[in-house]
Amino acid sequence: MPPHGMPQPGYGVPPGYPPQRAYGPPQMYPGPVYPAPGYRYVPPAPPPPVRFSVGTHRVHWATAPLRAFTIMIVYFVLLGFPLLMTRTSDGAAVSFSPVVLLRFLIVSLVVGAGAVAAGLWGWLGLRFRIEGDDLVVENGLLRRRVRRIPLSRIQAIDVVRPLVTRVFSLAEVRVELAGGEQSEIPFRYLGRRAAGDLRAELLARAAGLPGHTPEAPERPVYRVPFGTLLGGLVLRLPVIATFLLMIFSLVFLIAFRELAMLAVALPALLGLIRAVIAPMVMYANFTVAVSPDGVRLRYGLLETRMQTVPPGRVQAVSVVEPSIWRGPGWARLDVTVAGYAGERQALSSTLLPAAPRAVVAQLVALVFPGTNFDAVPLLPASQRGMTVDRADGAGTDDVIFVARHGWLCRRTDIIAHARAQSVRLTVNPVQRLLGLATVHVDAPPGLVQVAAADRDLGEARAIVESTALRARSARAASGDTAHWAARQNQAR
Template sequence: MSDDASRNEPEAEPVDTAAGHATAADSAAPSATAPTTLADGEWHRVHPATPFLRGGIFFLAIIGFVIANLRERFISIFVGPGENTSGDPVDFILAEGLLGVAALVVFGVVLLIVGYSYLSWRMNSYRVTGDSVELRRGIVFRTHRQAKLDRIQGVEINRPFIPRLFGAAKLDVSVAGQDGKVSLEYLRSAEADSLRSDILTLASGRSLSGAADGAAAEGRGGLGQAVHARVEDLLSREADSGVADWRTAVRVPTGRVIGSTLVGWTTVFAILLVAAFIVIAIVGSSWALFSLIPAAIGFGSYYWGTITRSLKYSIAQTPSGVRVASGLLSTVSETVAPGRIHAVEVLQPLLWRPFGWWTVRVTKAGVSLEDQMKASVNVLPVGRLEDAEAVLLLLLREGHGRRAAGVLPELIADPAGQGLTMSPRRARWLSPFAWRRTGLAIADGAVVSRRGVMWRRLVIVPLVRVQSLQLTQGPVARLFRVAAATLHTVPGPVSATMPQIDVRTAEALLFTAIGRVVGQMRSDAGERWDAEGRGSA
């Protein structure tokens, strides 16, 4: 991916997708692309409401400032003038005869805002060719970003609540590299769905032969149809209506989402905090209870955000890859391209164990460190073990650990019986409880590791995604002839470290893994995962 702030090249006039497509074909457009798709090599503009949607907080701040300064005037309209209206800017303007000047100032400010918004929209355009996705924007400082199709890791569609009401969506194209993302904000919702499919089709190596979309149809059916579409979207069972065309492998009940959020260490901390404040109020002053108000707002925001983000969850296999969607008000829908998972972890927190709940999270390239820590990396927010197994079977390809995913319950319950090399008995002095449940194996083109007793976890790392391998042995571990084996992939939430492995076994596994990594890389299908039209579904 590249950023270019000063490219002096002839720029074609962008096509306004609201008015239709241009008839002149761009030289970069692939010949196989259908003329009705947005991936036609032409420059297109984003949603006309983009300046407002991106600067919504700024406009709300202006409105709040006006209301705060004219509150006395607004009150007098309904209840009559107050006793003290001195300092009212409206009274001052009227008394000094500056009404015309004030009107010109307001008109000038409005004109400036409208003009700037129009220019920012005109200068914000994108195009999709047979090789890349490009975005250029900026009025004073121009930027030109490019994402190569053969480096795409996934495509995500975000629909924040306010843009969702306008039928708009933000499309993020993730490529390899930290913060390697091209964001098209905002597009019409149907256009975003269609463009995502086209980008992933081109990235797979297939052509768009005869592909057509009705992306613009949604916005041309009148106000009534637009309102009906928004209501259906908000009331739909799926967070992403596109998943409805495919069989959802896993569903998460609302009660389970709420329960898993409440059964956590955050709730334990909240209970202890409330108990501490109650004791302080009893012993000291009752005013201490008012200090709970900010804490209650903080905890409430956390619970609300976590629950609404995980509701209406769905995951399905589509021809473009695995699609994961969730969200009640603001929705996130991501399509992960085949073979783009660098590591996957099945985890059971301690407090979830009585309920039999598990979560699945992944490490992907092209996601910033900040985003890696968000809930978007949890491809399964909460589910039973059979749900986790179904998710893994969708995410992992043959030769990337898929066979291990098919025996997930057995690997969790009896790792030694599934062929994993376990920690030696002498490791019990370093890990008294977990040594019986710590082991690893190389199978089906992946490294599989199992560890943990109270916090049980299973990690699968496809060998083709391993960047380096490391053995670590401290002075204490050297006494017991054990070592820790670590697989390095791209930065992410999944830690592929296997502690307390017999040192000779770890060395043998290390050299075996190195040989197989080289073999996997040579036999890998490459970045175009479906160049021969085999189909990714």
């Protein structure tokens, strides 16, 4: 136990941060007494945070009207608007004759009542509470479905605010669990403050701290400037090639009045929108911060997201350096988190969309503490290699395994030994002729798959054995990742 006043690493209230607040009724203001007898002024205190660990909770009541409203919009587009149309001699036109209006009103009222009922039903049906180490989610009014989720299985918590709900200051909390189907628990929607409280509470509980621990303070690491993001998205060979193709086809289209060139120009334009505009909107205002309860990301122009990845949940990362980016020294950081499956994996697998390489290296060091992947000596792959995606080199230290490959776009894949699931050695027919092999260090499904290709066969087997050995000692040292804060406190 260090003497008091010493800065303590890890979780807990750090020096300089206000101590934990005691919860109770709002304090009466003792100041100047107002003239009216018996009247005491109560200053407008911020509402006390919702304590989710006590009692059963529901999502925000505004969810019900919001859902009803959504149903009504869908109804109007699909059925309501056609109801307003009447057939005329040359097609259909919108007309407001009494008969049509009456018909429309009756149908709308019925659907509206149904929509309100559905909204209420959904709102009343979803209840959740925290019981000990479990998050309990109850669904349904008549047929009740209860899910009990151990908090230690939480892989990440996202707070998402789609554009529509931002107007009403609502937010969605998504709890990501490891493994398989329905591994995501969405809470649609909570009040903005309540969402933050729930997130903090779940993370604190998962870390093994009492539920009313205040939100862990965070330290900003990097904010991606607009220029870097735009430049990074544009300065990629495929993007530039597509752009040139589009310009070329447009010139051809105008010069020779050849409309068929639209078949080239339009897909190229769509591709550009997908590759540049969409990520631009999605990753705008990208901010990375670290706090004891994990890495926090905030981003989004229309739909804002806040992701928290608790420590030890990042399985593998990949530093991606497209050819042109090496000029200004930029890199992208992709990541595999066990919680995100399928589509969400692709959506939330970027830890930094574009940043100077030094920042990326710093973030990797935060994700895998005590490492510097640039300092890991890489053994060059065999010269005889025939792999298209040119293998560059691979190396390892006590904590991480690093493999670099790529011809134009260079990727450096990094996995922590403690996170490796299995080690594989594969030899395909071409490699067998050349006496080479590939060593895979398997991570859970995701963008990042670590493999050292084109090693000499004997060396490859030696790498397999040494990696297995290191993984064993790393696992023994790191132990289970649940209740990380509580164990850190015990260790102290």
